[in-house]
Amino acid sequence: MSDPxxxxxxxxxxxxxxxEQRAIILRALCELDGHASVERVHSRxxxxxxxxxxxxxxxxxxxxxxxxxxxxxxxGRGCDEYEVVTHLPHxxxxxxxxxxxxxxxxxxxxxxxxxVCRDFGFKVVLxxxxxxxxxxxxxxxxxxxx
Amino acid sequence: MSDPxxxxxxxxxxxxxxxEQRAIILRALCELDGHASVERVHSRxxxxxxxxxxxxxxxxxxxxxxxxxxxxxxxGRGCDEYEVVTHLPHxxxxxxxxxxxxxxxxxxxxxxxxxVCRDFGFKVVLxxxxxxxxxxxxxxxxxxxx
DNA sequence: CTGAATGCAAACAATTTGCATTCAT
DNA sequence: ATGAATGCAAATTGTTTGCATTCAG
Numbered sequence: 001m002s003d004p005x006x007x008x009x010x011x012x013x014x015x016x017x018x019x020e021q022r023a024i025i026l027r028a029l030c031e032l033d034g035h036a037s038v039e040r041v042h043s044r045x046x047x048x049x050x051x052x053x054x055x056x057x058x059x060x061x062x063x064x065x066x067x068x069x070x071x072x073x074x075x076g077r078g079c080d081e082y083e084v085v086t087h088l089p090h091x092x093x094x095x096x097x098x099x100x101x102x103x104x105x106x107x108x109x110x111x112x113x114x115x116v117c118r119d120f121g122f123k124v125v126l127x128x129x130x131x132x133x134x135x136x137x138x139x140x141x142x143x144x145x146x
Numbered sequence: 147m148s149d150p151x152x153x154x155x156x157x158x159x160x161x162x163x164x165x166e167q168r169a170i171i172l173r174a175l176c177e178l179d180g181h182a183s184v185e186r187v188h189s190r191x192x193x194x195x196x197x198x199x200x201x202x203x204x205x206x207x208x209x210x211x212x213x214x215x216x217x218x219x220x221x222g223r224g225c226d227e228y229e230v231v232t233h234l235p236h237x238x239x240x241x242x243x244x245x246x247x248x249x250x251x252x253x254x255x256x257x258x259x260x261x262v263c264r265d266f267g268f269k270v271v272l273x274x275x276x277x278x279x280x281x282x283x284x285x286x287x288x289x290x291x292x
Numbered sequence: 293c294t295g296a297a298t299g300c301a302a303a304c305a306a307t308t309t310g311c312a313t314t315c316a317t
Numbered sequence: 318a319t320g321a322a323t324g325c326a327a328a329t330t331g332t333t334t335g336c337a338t339t340c341a342g
Binding site: 017079080 | 316
C-alpha cells in the first residue's frame with residue numbers, strides 16, 4: 001500500500017491545494033490498495049466521512065490523475081478505475097471469467113510501441129493498458145463445464 | 147464499404163430474423179463506412195426513417211455483434227463503436243490529437259499474446275484492441291505550438 | 293400462428309454542472 | 318482577501334427495460 005501522506009506532499013508541491021476532503025479521498029484510495037472506482041472510493045470515504053460529496057470524489061481523482069499521481073483505466077467494468085501510480089508503465093490482464101486483474105510488465109508491450117512508431121510514425125502512449133482474456137483457472141473450469 | 151445485402155444474407159443464414167429495421171440499420175452502418183456509435187447510426191437512420199427507435203438500434207447492433215458480423219470497440223470516446231468485421235483480428239491506433247483511427251494489423255500483437263500465454267497461462271483475447279497515442283502530424287504540430 | 297422484434301416511455305447508471313457557501317493559501 | 322474547492326441538487330449522457338402492439342418465418 002502506498003503512503004498517502006507522501007503522495008499528498010507530492011501533490012502539494014505540484015501545486016494542488018490540499019483540502020481535508022482531498023486528503024481523506026487519497027487516504028481511502030490507498031487503503032483500498034489497487035484499482036478502485038469512484039463509487040468504491042466514495043463509499044469507503046462515506047463510512048467515516050458521510051459529508052463528502054460524490055462530485056468531490058470525481059473532481060479530486062481527476063485532479064490527482066492530471067498530476068500523474070493516479071492513473072485511470074477502463075477495466076471493462078462500466079466505469080473507470082483509479083490506482084496510485086507506482087512503476088510506470090505497467091499494464092493489466094483482466095480475466096473475463098473471474099474478473100481478477102493481474103499486472104503485466106511493460107516489457108511485453110515495448111516491442112509493439114517501438115514497431116508502430118518505426119512503421120507508422122505513430123507515437124503510442126502505452127501508459128496503462130488493459131487487455132482481456134481468460135486466466136488459467138477459468139480456462140480449465142470452462143473446459144469442464146462451460 | 148461493405149455490401150449490406152451480403153451481410154444481411156449472412157445474418158439470416160446464421161438465424162437472425164431480418165426485419166425492415168434491421169436492414170435499414172445495417173445499411174446505415176455500411177454507409178457510414180468505418181466505426182460508428184449507436185448515436186451516429188441512429189441519426190443516420192433517422193434521416194430517412196424517423197420511426198426507428200434508438201433502442202432498436204442498440205438491440206440490432208448488439209445482435210449483429212453476437213453473430214460476429216460487427217465488432218464493438220471502445221475507442222475512448224465515451225461510447226462503444228461498431229464496425230463491420232472484415233479481416234480479423236485487427237486493431238486500431240487512435241490519435242488523441244486529431245481523433246483519427248487507423249487500422250493496425252494483428253501481427254503487431256501476436257507476439258504479446260503468445261508471450262503472455264506462455265508466461266502466465268493467461269489466454270489473451272486480442273480481437274480488437276484500441277491503442278492511443280499521437281499520429282505523426284499531431285506530433286509535429288505539438289512540437290511547434292503545443 | 294407464434295415467438296420474436298418494435299416503439300415508446302420510463303428507469304438506470306455514470307458523470308457533469310451551476311451556484312451559493314466555505315476554505316486554503 | 319481571493320480564487321479555488323465543496324456540497325447539493327439538477328441536468329446530461331449512454332444504455333437498458335417493461336410492455337402492449339406488430340411482424341417474420
